[in-house]
Amino acid sequence: MTSVHSLRRTLSSDLAQAVVALVESEGLRTGDPLESVKALAARFDVAVPTMREALRRLEGLGMVDFRHGSGIYVGPNAGRRVLANPLQSRPDADQLVELLEARRQIEPSLAMLAAEVRDPAGIALMDETLAQAQAQIASGDDRLWLTNLDFHRAVAAAGGNSVLVEVLDSIVLIHAEDQREILRLHGDADDDHAEHAHLADCVRRGEPEAARDAAYSHLDHVVEVIRARRR
Amino acid sequence: MTSVHSLRRTLSSDLAQAVVALVESEGLRTGDPLESVKALAARFDVAVPTMREALRRLEGLGMVDFRHGSGIYVGPNAGRRVLANPLQSRPDADQLVELLEARRQIEPSLAMLAAEVRDPAGIALMDETLAQAQAQIASGDDRLWLTNLDFHRAVAAAGGNSVLVEVLDSIVLIHAEDQREILRLHGDADDDHAEHAHLADCVRRGEPEAARDAAYSHLDHVVEVIRARRR
DNA sequence: AGTCATAAAGTCATCTAATCACTTGAGGAC
DNA sequence: GTCCTCAAGTGATTAGATGACTTTATGACT
Structure with missing residues (x-):
């Protein structure tokens, strides 16, 4: 009964985890800016689209926010353990x-x-x-x-x-x-x-x-x- | 005190929502295959990388699984409303x-x-x-x-x-x-x-x-x- | 008939590169 | 000082390529 699903590691999942660790190690809080996508890609030595995929994972969880033209910011769910699924449809x-x-x-x-x-x-x-x-x-x-x-x-x-x-x-x-x-x-x-x-x-x-x-x-x-x- | 963050709509967030609706309308359950990324991109008339970003959002929430070489599958959290944040670090x-x-x-x-x-x-x-x-x-x-x-x-x-x-x-x-x-x-x-x-x-x-x-x-x-x- | 091996097709994973839309900051004019 | 404009930086999306993995089909062998 314990949940079993894909355990294959990908760059995007490792990167998502690495960004979380970075947010924590730098003591960043909701609303604080992160480095740009390009800079993060350089920091972790990956291509920009790969970095974007990783960040979209985090965005889905509310852990980062993309602001068009401005950058990436720490999201409202940073540090949060129990979440409401933002994509679940309205209850009948x-x-x-x-x-x-x-x-x-x-x-x-x-x-x-x-x-x-x-x-x-x-x-x-x-x-x-x-x-x-x-x-x-x-x-x-x-x-x-x-x-x-x-x-x-x-x-x-x-x-x-x-x-x-x-x-x-x-x-x-x-x-x-x-x-x-x-x-x-x-x-x-x-x-x-x-x-x-x-x-x-x-x-x-x-x-x-x-x-x-x-x-x-x-x-x-x-x-x-x-x-x-x-x- | 009500949560306020980026409300700007993007293709990737709309697509994520559309995939959720597709899963629901087709009555798909955890483990069921979805169309390939390429086919989904064609269905929604967007580029493959854009579709991938949307799907990564869903992957972050455990709502889809990417299986390398095989395709995209409905994930363990499909239909689930309250989630544990998979990227939160171990409690001290x-x-x-x-x-x-x-x-x-x-x-x-x-x-x-x-x-x-x-x-x-x-x-x-x-x-x-x-x-x-x-x-x-x-x-x-x-x-x-x-x-x-x-x-x-x-x-x-x-x-x-x-x-x-x-x-x-x-x-x-x-x-x-x-x-x-x-x-x-x-x-x-x-x-x-x-x-x-x-x-x-x-x-x-x-x-x-x-x-x-x-x-x-x-x-x-x-x-x-x-x-x-x-x- | 069934089984096994191989090759081809399809699929994901990651990368390079380009163009367009938006934001921010700097500099100049008043 | 304020306001406006422009340039630089940033995100958003697209197009295209190569490599890794999985699945399916086909042929050979028993």
Whole structure:
């Protein structure tokens, strides 16, 4: 059952690994420029098209960005271990339910950890996103759904475990575009916000069980809304 | 906080997406052959190197495999939404602890779901990996650590939620190579196996709370073993 | 009939070279 | 100082070539 596929080494796979090692050894971060394709090809003594193929591998993973006319930059996924597949198609109705059920299973344990650890940066992010959501509800801002995603990320961040942050972020990203529709179907942004606020309170107060239950009932509610739509 | 990076469309990114759509529309699965690079280039009316760049993006994600002299095949990650970054370096000691703590937080909820759902395929896999592990312990087989990974995957599978299976698999893959060392440090394969067997019993019997606690104490034990090594 | 060896065709892997589109920085004019 | 223009550098895509690998077809032998 252990995954078995092509293990043949190619220059492009070795080069991709070498670029990752270079990014790490030079302490580069998202947004930092790398050498140009031509310079990298020279550094590793390969042809430009071969270097480009290697860099496209990295680009597919979000580890580098090509900027036309400007150069190659370290991408948003540099240093990240768990990823959302950027090329997977939008979930259908069944898959969306499954996704939300997965969240309903996982997020309570993340909320619990958040209430135990109460990482200050995560707490600050929770507060920030709650305030922003409040303002967006008041002004009818269309971007509320994005802010709600950020709230969930912030809860994960309050647990102080970067792997869990990546996991939650990956799950959320898979159906990011659907969140807008979910919010619309929910039909009550104030109610949704109140559930978020209650969860945040439990986390802030350091009540793991309450936080777990708040996260569960919030996600359970969302699952029910989406289930209802499927009938 | 929402990720912002290059949104400029290129042929290679459009082509990558088009190949994914082609794989889906033709119902292709891991291991199935695609058309040759040359034929794909002709199909999409682009030059071969451009097609190759697009396919390298997909290769980076594990969605296609290039086989020298043979052709392009659908890769192991086709259809998969949550991935482990194949190019991330091995975790250092701190990161390994963080990873295991993440598992300690998540796997109890997966075990709980497994005990609630008891998906037959997942249960069968659990039984199979336990029996295999038993045989490997008896014969001193070096591959025990691989089988133990499969056991954890099987528990996730028993929950019947494919997103959670991918999540668990991704987390496990991040530190796959370290599992060998973890098992060595644990020093007691029989004890480890007994913990697995106990967890499997709870799942089989449909006891969610017991399964959750079994998973937690098992992972907690592993975390302690690794922490001890760090001192 | 089946098996084995060889050659040809097809395919990937890497390279060289060219042209076009975009960005950045330097220099000059005001 | 600011603004504009141009040149240099950079990515994007194409065309073409050679070498390494795999698969298939054909012929010879048993």
